[in-house]
Amino acid sequence: MPKINASTVAEHRARQREALVGAAIDILVNEGAAAVTPAAVGARAGLARSSVYQYFDSTADLLVVIMQEAYRRSNEALAAAMAAADGPVERVEAFFTESLRLGAEGAHRPAAALMTADLHPACKEWLTALHLEQVAPFRAAVRDAGVPAPELTADLIAGMLHTALTAVDHGTPLDTVTERTLELVRRCLSPAGGTVHADDAGPA
Structure with missing residues (x-):
């Protein structure tokens, strides 16, 4: 069971999603759209690639x-x-x-x-x-x-x-x-x- 760093599961998921979006924006601005991949975004946010797919289906979805x-x-x-x-x-x-x-x-x-x-x-x-x-x-x-x-x-x-x-x-x-x-x-x-x-x- 993954550790939940929030008072509720919903809040935990919201924080993780926000972290992923922030990581994706950082990569986009500094490295370009081609660098925005689930693996890269997960790594930047400190999450496994499989975790990214719990929130976004694809790179296109992220963009x-x-x-x-x-x-x-x-x-x-x-x-x-x-x-x-x-x-x-x-x-x-x-x-x-x-x-x-x-x-x-x-x-x-x-x-x-x-x-x-x-x-x-x-x-x-x-x-x-x-x-x-x-x-x-x-x-x-x-x-x-x-x-x-x-x-x-x-x-x-x-x-x-x-x-x-x-x-x-x-x-x-x-x-x-x-x-x-x-x-x-x-x-x-x-x-x-x-x-x-x-x-x-x-x-x-």
Whole structure:
């Protein structure tokens, strides 16, 4: 009978599953999707390969769970940040601020690694759908801001976020990147595309 390191069997299984998911994410980010195998994940988590199959049927199953977990955690944080913001520009700012904070923690790396992995086309399509679901509130806020060509504007601003995340990854201080990015976002969303006065800009 395996030792149970929790007050209940259900809690024990939940902890083991979480440990396996964490190990799989670590391998994915640092070694690539091809390195995510039940044997490797079990070894990283300190469990036998046979134990892995009690929770996941295959490598593909592991990757699907990684996709779900990566987006679920980020989406919850983004939704909470945007819910606390007043007005469409402020919601965009909240989305960017929280995205950069999550990026500094490495939350975007599993999805980024999967985007470049040699996945089955159906998995690629699902990954794209998860990404579109995540950015939908941001794009809605851009539309609500009443800017010209809102879809194009959202695409262009999203490009800024990607660049900002790359800057954070490369070591530029989070506060510096966030402050400069929000300044540019406000300019893009101002009525005339010009300078937004402090009274109108919302929180930095």
